[in-house]
Amino acid sequence: MNKRIAIITGASGGIGKEFLKVMLQEELDEIWAIARSQEKLIALNKALGDKVIVIPKDLSKSAELLSIGELLKNQKPVIAYLVNNAGLARMGSYEDFTVEEIESTINVNCSALAILCTLCIPYMVKGSRILNISSASSFQPLPYLNLYAATKVFERAYSRSLNVELKGTGITSTAVCPSWVDTGLLIKEFNGKRIKFPGIVAPDRVAKKALKDAKRGRDMSVCTLYVKCLHILAKLYPQRMVMNTWVHKVKKYVEKVH
């Protein structure tokens, strides 16, 4: 019989590692854990057990990404869950980003997500769930977090449209939109001072709520009341005003605010 699996990208740390833990409670034969760091993935396999299958891949590289399609062709699993969680983020002015950094951010945050959906859906069945980890950054443009926020807009829009296209198949796609989450993605100190992140939550809370919402077939998962308020405010207020408020708050952390 074909094995029933979950695929989690960015599984080596942060929110992805928590998804790995919650998936262990599901009826699955294997959980394919994808990230660049083989060392961290092996440590997770040792800590969490042999259901965790170590698949080291750099998703910014087309050949490595497409090799996941080859694995699927060879093994023909039933994919119960696909969690597109791997992501890159950095704050800064547009001038601070190299061409390579722009390319790899878009490759990991956008291209890999869409390509993995396309590669995985043929192996999904009624009840299979896709979770695309977007962000509250997708609610409006964010100067100085511009590249990241723009990729998160892509992720949310792609995921929600995909959910409509999947209607009638029993497969759903959920855009997960947390605000600040306490992971290694966030720089916690600036000039020796601890940075305060309003509404920050632990990564396990995001993963648990996202899985619950995905099982209910929701096209968006918003973890806390704080994020719900951000979502409503971004709809009610003119975007220029929201952007100005954001710039006012973050300018002390960015050297080249014009």
Ligand SMILES: NC(=O)c1ccc[n+]([C@@H]2O[C@H](COP(=O)([O-])OP(=O)(O)OC[C@H]3O[C@@H](n4cnc5c(N)ncnc54)[C@H](OP(=O)(O)O)[C@@H]3O)[C@@H](O)[C@H]2O)c1
């Ligand atoms: N933390 C937040 O405040 C926050 C808020 C909203 C949304 N999110 C989103 O949540 C997701 C997870 O973020 P996180 O906070 O858990 O970040 P994190 O702790 O930095 O984890 C990012 C994961 O992505 C993997 N990754 C990075 N580049 C990769 C590449 N080229 N190929 C394969 N894997 C790669 C990393 O593993 P390796 O380094 O081993 O490759 C790591 O496992 C991201 O999509 C992020 O945008 C985060």
